[in-house]
Amino acid sequence: MRIRDIMSKPVITVARTATLAEAIHRMLDAHVSGLPVVDEAGGLVGVISEGDLLRRAEMGTQPQHSRWLEWLIQPGRLASEYVRANGRLVHELMTLEPVTVDEDAPLQEAVSLMERWRIKRLPVMGRDGLVGIVTRADIIRGLAGFLAPAYEEQATSDAEIRSRILAELAAQSWAPTAALDIEVESGVVRLRGTIFDERERDAVRVAAENVVGVRRVEDHLVWVEPNTGMTISSPLDERRDGAATPDKAA
Numbered sequence: 001m002r003i004r005d006i007m008s009k010p011v012i013t014v015a016r017t018a019t020l021a022e023a024i025h026r027m028l029d030a031h032v033s034g035l036p037v038v039d040e041a042g043g044l045v046g047v048i049s050e051g052d053l054l055r056r057a058e059m060g061t062q063p064q065h066s067r068w069l070e071w072l073i074q075p076g077r078l079a080s081e082y083v084r085a086n087g088r089l090v091h092e093l094m095t096l097e098p099v100t101v102d103e104d105a106p107l108q109e110a111v112s113l114m115e116r117w118r119i120k121r122l123p124v125m126g127r128d129g130l131v132g133i134v135t136r137a138d139i140i141r142g143l144a145g146f147l148a149p150a151y152e153e154q155a156t157s158d159a160e161i162r163s164r165i166l167a168e169l170a171a172q173s174w175a176p177t178a179a180l181d182i183e184v185e186s187g188v189v190r191l192r193g194t195i196f197d198e199r200e201r202d203a204v205r206v207a208a209e210n211v212v213g214v215r216r217v218e219d220h221l222v223w224v225e226p227n228t229g230m231t232i233s234s235p236l237d238e239r240r241d242g243a244a245t246p247d248k249a250a
Contacts, residue, residue: 003110004103006142007124007132013038016045016091023048023090036123036130037094044123044130046094053093057085100125101134107142110134156213158184164211165189169204176200180221182208187215195221201234 014023014035027035027050034049055062062085065073083092101110101122110122114136124132162184169175180193189208195201201221208217219234233241 001107001142002103003101003105003107003124003134004126004132006107006138007103007134008138009124009132011036011123011130011133013130014048014090015040016089016094018090020053020088020090020093024053032135034121034135036098036133037090038130042129044098044100044125046091046096047098047121047123048090048094049121052084052095055081055085062086098123102126103131107139111139158186161187161189161211161213165208165214168207168211172203172207174200174203175207180204187213189214189217190220191217192220193222195223196226198223198232 012026012030012032012035014026014037016037016039023035027033034047036044037046037048039045063081065078070078087093099113099117099119099122101113101124103124103126113122114120121133121135123130124134126132162182165182165184166177169177169180176193176195179195180191183190183192191204191208195204201219201223204221205217205219208214219236221234223232224230225232
């Protein structure tokens with residue numbers, strides 16, 4: 001999937017010379033938390049978001065420094081903080097040199113950029129400049145489109161299901177494939193064998209659940225604790241064993 005497949009367009013922008021009030025009203029009317037900022041020619045020059053509006057003198061939330069700390073902070077930084085807390089124009093508060101992504105880039109690139117820079121939105125650039133914006137919400141909507149068909153498709157054969165599970169596990173470095181035994185009957189997957197880290201239990205189950213056609217997964221895996229050699233049955237088998245044990249008379 002490419003960025004252009006999920007980005008929001010046409011993108012709602014605000015002029016760098018607009019007032020802060022205009023930007024806020026535009027964000028509220030469009031139900032967005034941030035806007036790309038453009039110059040007179042329509043070129044991208046920044047981004048203004050909710051985060052830029054938190055530290056404001058009007059609300060008494062501007063940065064507060066003790067007198068002795070102000071002696072240690074460079075005057076230029078204090079002056080910059082004052083402008084951001086009291087400025088009334090978009091260009092006085094906006095984030096300069098915003099991180100962008102190309103419309104033809106894979107979705108993974110957008111996710112990586114958001115994680116690296118801890119941001120929630122990316123202006124999308126095309127051949128002619130700004131063409132859209134991609135947000136975390138756009139990525140979640142894209143994920144929803146992937147998940148819905150996968151769980152609604154008709155079941156395939158048991159042999160095909162088993163083959164796909166084995167192929168998925170074989171592609172994972174953490175999977176103890178040699179110690180696993182997988183059975184499939186009428187879409188019900190039974191996981192048997194040995195794991196050596198309890199966290200592998202959930203991972204193997206998820207790998208099976210994500211295969212199209214799987215109706216249910218039964219966990220019968222046995223965990224062998226490497227340090228002590230202690231064996232621990234699956235929660236499902238422990239419940240069954242407990243239910244099968246008759247109550248003893250007092």
